[in-house]
Amino acid sequence: MTPPSIRPRRLRTTPAMRRLVAETRLHPADLVLPLFVREDAVASVPISSMPGVSQHSMDSLVRAAETAAEAGVGGVMLFGIPTVRDATGTQATAPDGILNRATELLAREVGDALVVQTDLCLDEFTDHGHCGVLDSSGRVDNDATLERYAEMAVAQAFAGSSILGLSGMMDGQVAVVLDALDAAGYIDTAVLAYAAKYSSAFYGPFREAVDSQLTGDRRTYQQDPSNRREGLREATLDIAEGADIVMVKPAMSYLDVLSDVAEISDIPVWAYQISGEYAMIEAAAAQGWIDRKAAVLESVLGIRRAGADTVLTYWATEIAEWIT
Structure with missing residues (x-):
């Protein structure tokens, strides 16, 4: 038997060698930390289904953002949890609404160190928990919702948000929001x-995180998990x-879609490692079934390898501290 002359294992011999030839790398600036701020909180409130993640008070929110900035994290994505909800989510556009106040605070305190971003969606603010305004039959009214998104965009830009995260999956939302921003003079947002x-199904823990009021599901506007080509179509339309950036969400179960979008996109492509993905790894690690640090790093590396330029992950600060 002739020994093989081609030995790929030569490039795996030592940690230094593996590091030298690594095709994909993690960097703190490629991570965004999602943060929840709760209007009635006087201190951080742990989220039971997401160990290590909390609903923040204004004070603890600033501390979490400062820690992320010190670790080199690229940005934070804010979600607001109001005390009062109604059918059209009026607190989403109120100048003194929790999300807008928190945005203004973080933009002032850490805006020079990281990019302050905001979730632009109505689900946290409505008493029915849907991402838009309902019509007389109880269905989400796409075009009426767009009017609210335009108002939210201006309110969030005024508060100091640098990137608006349009997560509602309404048809035409990007064009409507951009028109509203231009008309209000926020051309750099x-x-x-x-x-x-x-x-x-992996959004479950997030529902606890934002105290969701939803009954039922969002299948009439969010995409069907069975459809791959449709994800590419939606990205192409946006x-x-x-759009300045496009997102694939969730990440773990949709790496094929992420790869497809990254292949055709001439703008940055991001992915969101969502609450259920986080909770599964934390739960398995707590049982001693997996190596927590190794699993966390591998999971995010896999998302980057599939084509994500930036990853939203609840481990953003921790990962940044590990790799710097």
């Missing part, structure tokens, strides 16, 4: 389109409408 957002 960027738009992140959650272009391929699927109706996933790029054509002028």
Whole structure:
């Protein structure tokens, strides 16, 4: 038997060698930390289904953002949890609404060190928990919702948000928001389109995180998990409408869609490692079934390898501290 002359293992011999030839790397600036701020909180409130993640008070929110900035994290994505909800989510556009106040605070305190971003969606603010305004039959009214999104965009830009995360999956939302921003003079505020957002079973812990009022599901506007080509179509539409960044969400179960979008996109492509993905790894690690640090790093590396330029992950600060 002739020994093989081609030995790929030569490039795996030592940690230094593996590091030298690594095709994909993690960097703190490629991570965004999602943060929840709760209007009635006087201190951070742990989220039981997401160990290590909390609903923040204004004070603890600033501390979490400062820690992320010190670790080199690229940005934070804010979600607001109001005490009062109604059918049209009026607190989403109120100048003194929790999300807008928190945005103004973080933009002032850490805006020079990281990019302050905001979730632009009505689900946290409505008493029915849907991402838009309902019509007389109880269905989400796409076009009426767009009017509210335009108002939210201006309110969030005024508060100091640098990137608006359009996560509602309404048809035409990117074009409408960009028109509203231009008309109000916010020409430098960027738009992140959650272009391929699927109706996933892995959002469960997030519902606790934002105290969701939803009954039922969002299958009439979020994408069907069985559809791959549709994700590419949605991303293409958002790029054509002028989005600055497109998002694939969730990440773990949709790496094929992420790869497809990254292949055709001429703008940055992001992915969101969602609450259920986080909770599964934390739960398995707590049982001693997996190596927590190794699993966390591998999971995010896999998302980057599939084509994500930036990853939203609840481990953003921790990962940044590990790799610097």
